[in-house]
Amino acid sequence: VQSDHLPHAVLVDCTSSLDIPAQYPDWLRRGIHLITPNKKANTGTLSFYRTLRSTARATNRHYLYETTVGAGLPIINTLRDLVQTGDEVLKIEGILSGTLSYLFNTFDGRIPFSEIVKDAQKKGYTEPDPRDDLSGMDVARKVVILAREMGLLLELDEVRTESLVPESLRDGSIDDFLSRLSEYDERIDLLFQAAQARDEVLRYVGSIDPAGECSVGLRSYPRTHAFAGTTGSDNVVAFRTRRYHTQSLIVQGPGAGPEVTAGGVFADLLRLASYLGGDG
Amino acid sequence: VQSDHLPHAVLVDCTSSLDIPAQYPDWLRRGIHLITPNKKANTGTLSFYRTLRSTARATNRHYLYETTVGAGLPIINTLRDLVQTGDEVLKIEGILSGTLSYLFNTFDGRIPFSEIVKDAQKKGYTEPDPRDDLSGMDVARKVVILAREMGLLLELDEVRTESLVPESLRDGSIDDFLSRLSEYDERIDLLFQAAQARDEVLRYVGSIDPAGECSVGLRSYPRTHAFAGTTGSDNVVAFRTRRYHTQSLIVQGPGAGPEVTAGGVFADLLRLASYLGGDG
Numbered sequence: 001v002q003s004d005h006l007p008h009a010v011l012v013d014c015t016s017s018l019d020i021p022a023q024y025p026d027w028l029r030r031g032i033h034l035i036t037p038n039k040k041a042n043t044g045t046l047s048f049y050r051t052l053r054s055t056a057r058a059t060n061r062h063y064l065y066e067t068t069v070g071a072g073l074p075i076i077n078t079l080r081d082l083v084q085t086g087d088e089v090l091k092i093e094g095i096l097s098g099t100l101s102y103l104f105n106t107f108d109g110r111i112p113f114s115e116i117v118k119d120a121q122k123k124g125y126t127e128p129d130p131r132d133d134l135s136g137m138d139v140a141r142k143v144v145i146l147a148r149e150m151g152l153l154l155e156l157d158e159v160r161t162e163s164l165v166p167e168s169l170r171d172g173s174i175d176d177f178l179s180r181l182s183e184y185d186e187r188i189d190l191l192f193q194a195a196q197a198r199d200e201v202l203r204y205v206g207s208i209d210p211a212g213e214c215s216v217g218l219r220s221y222p223r224t225h226a227f228a229g230t231t232g233s234d235n236v237v238a239f240r241t242r243r244y245h246t247q248s249l250i251v252q253g254p255g256a257g258p259e260v261t262a263g264g265v266f267a268d269l270l271r272l273a274s275y276l277g278g279d280g
Numbered sequence: 281v282q283s284d285h286l287p288h289a290v291l292v293d294c295t296s297s298l299d300i301p302a303q304y305p306d307w308l309r310r311g312i313h314l315i316t317p318n319k320k321a322n323t324g325t326l327s328f329y330r331t332l333r334s335t336a337r338a339t340n341r342h343y344l345y346e347t348t349v350g351a352g353l354p355i356i357n358t359l360r361d362l363v364q365t366g367d368e369v370l371k372i373e374g375i376l377s378g379t380l381s382y383l384f385n386t387f388d389g390r391i392p393f394s395e396i397v398k399d400a401q402k403k404g405y406t407e408p409d410p411r412d413d414l415s416g417m418d419v420a421r422k423v424v425i426l427a428r429e430m431g432l433l434l435e436l437d438e439v440r441t442e443s444l445v446p447e448s449l450r451d452g453s454i455d456d457f458l459s460r461l462s463e464y465d466e467r468i469d470l471l472f473q474a475a476q477a478r479d480e481v482l483r484y485v486g487s488i489d490p491a492g493e494c495s496v497g498l499r500s501y502p503r504t505h506a507f508a509g510t511t512g513s514d515n516v517v518a519f520r521t522r523r524y525h526t527q528s529l530i531v532q533g534p535g536a537g538p539e540v541t542a543g544g545v546f547a548d549l550l551r552l553a554s555y556l557g558g559d560g
Contacts, residue, residue: 073529074354074361081354081547229509232527243539247512249353253529260523267361274555 008276012265013038022048025055028063035268037067037261042148043141043156049148062275064268069096069142070235070255072264078251079149079239088242089150092208096142098233098256099126099133100164100204105231109196113188114181121178125233129174134164136204139216143206147214154214162217164204195220201228226250233257288556292545293318302328305335308343315548317347317541322428323421323436329428342555344548349376349422350515350535352544358531359429359519368522369430372488376422378513378536379406379413380444380484385511389476393468394461401458405513409454414444416484419496423486427494434494442497444484475500481508506530513537 011027013020013036021041024034034056041052042065056063066076082089095101102125106116121130132138140159147154163170166184169177188202195202200220205227208214221227226248230236235255238248254260291307293300293316301321304314314336321332322345336343346356362369375381382405386396401410412418420439427434443450446464449457468482475482480500485507488494501507506528510516515535518528534540 072361072523074358074531077357078354081352081550082543084550085543085546087543224509226509226532229504229506234527243352243543244533247514247534249533251354251529251531252506253524254527263362263365263367263523266365270361270364275557277555277557 009033010035010269010272012036012269014265016040018044021052024063025051028052028055028059028061031059031061033062033064033272035064035265035272037065037071037265039068039138039141039145041065042068043144046148046153046155062272064272065145066268067261067264068145070237070251070253071257072260072267073235073237073251073253073255075237075251076145076149078249079146082239082241082243082249083150087244089208089210089239090242090245091210091240092146092150092237093227093240094142094146094206094237095203095227095230095235096139096206096237096255097133097136097204098235098254099130100136100139101230101235101255102233104202104204105234107188107192107202109189109192112182112185114178114185117181118178129177131165131170131174131177136161136163136216139204139206143208143214143216147208150208150210152208152210152214158214159206160213160215160217162215164218191218191220199223203227203230226252289313290315290549290552292316292549294545296320298324301332304343305331308332308335308339308341311339311341313342313344313552315344315545315552317345317351317545319348319418319421319425321345322348323424326428326433326435342552344552345425346548347541347544348425350374350517350531350533351537352540352547353515353517353531353533353535355517355531356425356429358529359426362519362521362523362529363430367524369488369490369519370522370525371490371520372426372430372517373507373520374422374426374486374517375483375507375510375515376419376486376517376535377413377416377484378515378534379410380416380419381510381515381535382513384482384484385514387468387472387482389469389472392462392465394458394465397461398458409457411445411450411454411457416441416443416496419484419486423488423494423496427488430488430490432488432490432494438494439486440493440495440497442495444498471498471500479503483507483510506532 010033016038018040069075107113117130120126126133140161143159144154144156200222202220205219206216236252238250240248290313296318298320349355387393397410400406406413420441423439424434424436480502482500485499486496516532518530520528
């Protein structure tokens, strides 16, 4: 990369590659700023994460990744503002997967859960292999990104993650998975009925508790809770902090999709321009 | 002001004065950056507003005012990101007064509305003269700030504002107002009962419709609507845009009070430092 003659070079990594982030520290050292919606860099080993952050600091280059959580929603910058101005985060809880949000916003106990998954896969709302969503790994990665932003030393495998993929269906083809998923509908039905008996709804949530543990899984919430009001593929994040103690600071809206992600990446690019002396 | 030898001078106006903002353009010309939660500058005449913005641009100084709407909540910057990245705002609607939010979150038809106002005034939840809240002027100012941020040429007196202060009580002492407010409880009761009959709740809302009008007043919302879920003194703003069309982008949380406002002003100060080449 010949960046020596470019005063303000920026590289926008719009892949979800594991290999490209490995180059980030080297690119920073070459004077290149980085913007990315790719979650892999911030959810690799802590050792890599520290190298990345310290390299950005040492080279005075910017590394921006607002879109790694909630796409265009203002989540990372909101958290950073709170932390940098001395607020103390007591808990972050969020519906962080648009796909899982859609599945549980749609599931009302009438159509079997497995049918909703199949239909969503056909419509392209899930990854080609829905197990990539149902495993909870994507949510666990977002939990790691938010936790590290708060200064927690968290590795991805330390997030207690409740996979919705039955043990016996973890290997095998996508077709095999989809055709056998109905065997496990009863399990979700029972959870749904138990929640309904308490006048609650099921939501798949990631949670970060600095004093406790970081976890990802299926929870139930009263109908009056902010998480019960989600529709479609809404993401929602609730920040409970020392300042926002009685009532949380909440950000909600569609948190995935090419258009809102591109908008968020563009906003990071304009932010970078402001940092470099453009109009703020 | 002797700013000639200060490379990065910033003035933080934490007053609600009308007179101090009159000095902003002069201070910008002297090389001073400005940060303020004071709504008066952005809600004065359009002519003054244009002078202020063009002076900031011409002098390459920063003028930051995230806390003028929703205190520490990320509202102005979220709107700016959307607009600057080419999104089109279709409608902004919001509960923008912590005081009016509290009054209507608390009012459930049992205790008379006038009693809730009196109690809130005694606890310091309202301005010393509650008519300053009930007039809707504070909400109208926030509507003007958001509308101008979107590029709309709106004057404060063009916002159709429904005052909750009965005509006959607009003059006279605070005590007189408080003692006679109960005469008007029936009016609010009727609205409340009509809303309840539709399974809706009352909320005092500001709304900006670029294709229509900007208005402030009492509205009713279904119990499933995001605005029905507010508690305490929550603010909430829903951005409906071309990108966030089916589901709005929503920011919610306490939007007033010294601690969250100070946190927001501090965040603006750190943002300024980033623009001036500090760590981003």
